[in-house]
Amino acid sequence: MKTCPKCKQTMEADGFRKDASRKDGLSFYCKQCGNAYAKTMRRKHPKPYPSVLGYRKPVGAVRKETNRQRMIAKYGIDFVETQDSMTDSSDERFG
């Protein structure tokens, strides 16, 4: 018999997961509390790589976005806006 410190329920060993790293060979919380805890952790810390779920930014788009962030950080300007204004002025000159 073992008491779960979370739900305070005393139950047979089969109510607990096996955990070889613990002295009594059983996990700290009962199976039910262990499951609830795992679920909470999953919600709090979702998988950091959305690519696993099937949506991934195209590599080109990511690279462009990174360049833009770098330009903004370095020069305090928006890379895309600058490119647009440059195109505009050259059109004026040659058009």
Ligand SMILES: [Zn+2]
């Ligand atoms: Zn419990």
